[in-house]
Amino acid sequence: MKARVIAGIVLLIVAIILALFIAMAYFNPSFINNAGGSGNATGSSSCPDLQNQVNTLQSQIASLQSQLQNYQSQLQNYQNIVNLQDSQTIVNNYAINEPASQYYGIPFNAQYAGYVIVNVQSSTTTKTQVYIVENTNNAGQIVSQTYSIGSGGVVYFPVLPGQVTVYIGNSDFFNGASQTVTITYVY
Structure with missing residues (x-):
């Protein structure tokens, strides 16, 4: 609709x-004089002026069409963001x-409100935990709930624009852990 x-x-x-x-071409006195027969009988002095005006107009139309295409592309990008259709793999x-x-x-920077998908898998522990800390542009710092996902799982976190840090934890008091993480930011 906006497009x-x-x-x-x-x-x-x-x-x-x-x-x-x-x-301007119609009311230009030199154009009227040449069309009325005074001056050059062939009217050739007005033809180059008219051709220059046509060329200028065609150039301006091409420039405006290019600008329109640029605005349409920007509009599509913004519609994708509003509809949460863009994503970035962190x-x-x-x-x-x-x-x-x-x-x-x-850590990563969230330019737009959206959500983060955190997928963690571990073959060495059943005590994996996930949480995020957001330092938002307007609301200050927000710390999420900590989620225990065992040996693996997927957690979704809503985010606001600002600096986001996803924390992956090993809550086992005695043993270390190896984990594989995929983080996707959807906006």
Whole structure:
């Protein structure tokens, strides 16, 4: 809908500019004098002027069409963001080796509100935990609940714009753990 409105506005502007140039050519005294027979009998002095105006208008139309395509592309990008259709892989099958009772943080910057999908798998512990800390642009610091996911699982966290750190933990008091992590930011 917005793309049609933008296209309509751009076409209206092109039509107004075109009408102004036609009016200028029509009411230009040298054009009228040449058309009336005074001056050059062939009227050739007005033809280059008209051709220059046509060339200028065609160039402006091409420029406006390019701008319209750019705006349509931007609009599509924003619609994808609003509809949570874009994503970014922060880490993919990232290997973590943690000592007992330790957490490993993976930071990234969230430009838009959305959510984070954290997928953790471990073959060495059944005491994997996940939580996030957000330092948002407007709401300060937000610390999520800690989720125990055993030897593996997927956790979804809503996020606001700002710095986000995903923490993967090993809550085993005695043994270290090896984990594989994939984090996807959807916005």
